[in-house]
Amino acid sequence: MPIRVLPDDIVNKIAAGEVVERPASAVKELVENALDAGAGSVEVEIAGGGLRALRVADDGRGMAPGEMALALRRHATSKIAAFDDIYAIASYGFRGEALPSIAAVSRLTLTSRPAGADFAWAILCESGRTISEKAAAAGQGTTVTVEDLFASVPARRKFLKSEQNETRRVTDEVTAQALASPGVAFTLIVDGREALLCRPGAAAVRAADVLGSELFGNMVAFDHGRRPVRAHGFVSRPTHLWPRRREQLIFVNGRRVSDRLVHAAVCQAYGPALQGRHPAYLVFIEISPAQVDVNVHPAKSQVRFRDEPLVFSTIKAGVARAVFSEGDSHFPPSEAAAAYVPAGAAPIGEALASVRELFANPYRPVGPPGPAPGESQPVVAYWQAHNAYILAETKTGIIVIDQHAAHERILYEELLKPGERRRAQQLLFPLTVELTPAELGVFVQHQESFQRLGFDARQFSGRTILVEGLPSEAGAAVDGAAVIRGMLSDLGATGTATDDPVAAIARSFACRAAVKAGQPLSQIEMGRLVDRLFATSSPYLDPHGRPAVIKLSLDDLDRRFGRS
């Protein structure tokens, strides 16, 4: 076959495959165009997975008839003028490929009315060729209707999935766009039914709208870094990680991308708390355009950061800080946890040693020396599982103790003992905590109780309090300001309840100062914790009324193993 130059319509069909591989990518391109046109509201409607018909309508600037014809030509764009401009891209699209690519493989109607025009203009294209042009009735903005996508490219159509699958992909795409542009109203209509409706609002409102309360309710906001890289968004609390992957969305300058570096940074921020589970996250990265190459792939779904360590450390630090400085976090900061030796090793070694001893002296009795008066008296060896639970043998079976709940119970009862003002670790750099008027009111009301608990805190000036000492139970990794704020908000919340405020303070503090799940404990520490737990008035419950100890009797075990 002789070499020849391909006609335009074939070139367009080939190029279309790179930019538009399925209805969702057409929707993506068209929505990005709408946003670049300054839309305040974007409506997407699809039928038959978007293959039968899809429509994207905006109320943006609109185009004059002359511009419309040009927009349907390849590499016609209003977004860049010179090559160097692509390194400083502030708009979504820039290649001028999307519209002609879609037009090349469908029947496309482009309707647009710029501000000030008396009527709209509509152009109908089939497989890239203009069939008709005429005046039409429409509001300001642009509407693109695409019918029979890929009808002329059966090969492409073959690679598409089921209608439901394509619908799901379009929904994902619109969801992502809605998250990236909270100031723009979004509507998605699937086969005549409204699937998504987002009113313009703040980022948190939009995230809550889109993700739903189950997911969003257990996420915390973070915001870290400044020029050239700022990362912000929402991530799962370490107490609410998921066994399967959930929503994990990354936006770089408002553009949805997939990026392993960002994913790794978020995951590593949780440290050992992750334990094989997955956080849900929305990460928005604002980065100066010169610091990022978006021209890696035509669909712009990948980026390459110039200073990878900077992006990595900004995200990791921001997420770690948000996740672990929350007062109710049940995990220590990852660095702290990583510095410890993995739990389990020593106790297993000791257990083996005792087995050897056992065989060396066949007459040695099994079990603890001396009488064990009650089942609440555990024996010497403890085993810490997952740095969260302490397992111990008792006379009639085994017990599992939640280390956090146990320590909470101990601290709680100690704090409620009448009498002395408690000891306070003095701080080298006193903390200043600025309170809201409501928090300050609560603080002033309960100042004495705070003092008694070991918070050397006093009103400093205006709404600022100065903290010169913290209860010595609060370890060095505890964020004192967050603990105080958390307690004040707990107290504020119980203001209307009948609960005793001192008990509320004690409970709130116990929860925040107690050892967290994820913290390795030594044999001695576990021994003392257990001894002190069983010296409290109700060792089986934490101050919130949740169980602190679970018992498994020998009878239970025997039955489960089919021994009885």
Added chain:
Amino acid sequence: MKFTILQDKLLAGLQSLIGVVPTKSTFPVLANVMMEISKEKLRLSATDLEIAAVTELEAQGGKEGAITVPAKQLFEIVKQLPHSPVEIAVEENKISIKCDKSKFSLVGIAKEEFPKIPEIKKEKSFKLAAAAFQSAVRKTMFAVSNDSSRPALCGAMFQINGDKLKVVATDGRRLALFESLITPVPQKSELLIPPKALNLVCRMLGTDDGEITVRFDESYTQYSFHNTQVFARHIEGSYPDYEKVIPWDNQKVLTLGTEPFAAAVRRVSVFSDTFTSLIRISAKKDLVELTSRTADIGEAFESLHAKYGSDALEIGYNASYLLEILKNIESEEVNLYLNTALSAGLVKPAKQKDEYTLVYLLMPIRLPE
């Protein structure tokens, strides 16, 4: 690309880098080590994006080239090889390793995926003895905070002023200050370094008796020794004005034998509360009494001979904080400079070393009234 290198050289190179390679990462290329070969040099690099290390080894190479391969597997293989020349050849995305009669092949990842190793721009630099650097790190790092809500305290502060280097670490409850002389640097500088990088450099230095060169710019510090460089990104944030809080004029001086004091603290701390480690130190004329008590468990009492001439003072400390300080004091006697039961105390070796000076600060625990 193809090259030959002695097994022990390659092993030593990998051994020094392996500490940087993250054990678990969702960013797969970080588990790899980058191998770049030029005529007579093999350059190995590893990074976890917070720290990067590069080492150069002598090798007989042919054409230039580069690839990244899984660090752990490469290390395990090289460790087991006999002390013979190792021949490594790159074929597309794989390397083959030949040594005597053993042959392995290892799948790699293209070099483009590997993060760029930072460059130090507009550098400033100083030198100090490797041993002094190790002391600076080992004697201060325990005081670094791990409260990630105050990121600045999670780093060690290197303050460089003329020919003086100060290394400071604090978590707001205790503070460690190390001072030493260095080759002069024209401008004052302050660098906040993550402890992980410093510990790594210390480990890599081993028992080296040479010098270490520290180069730095706005965002990175580079530590160079032998043929190895370690890069650490500075922690951002403002470090508290620690100079202001050091009570240099504390008048009450208490002198104790370091070892007997530490041993007594260790014994008494057995009956201190598990999570606060509170012990009471009561200084009287030429005598110190240490006590601790936990309700329902027991109490401890020790008395020690000491040099003390001021008014009696009772002060509470966290025993584990105190022990960590005493562990780092090598002189036979230790001086405590105290003021009141609620103010900071200073702990210093009675006799400072020639190479550096050490000062520790410890905040007391307010005792129950």
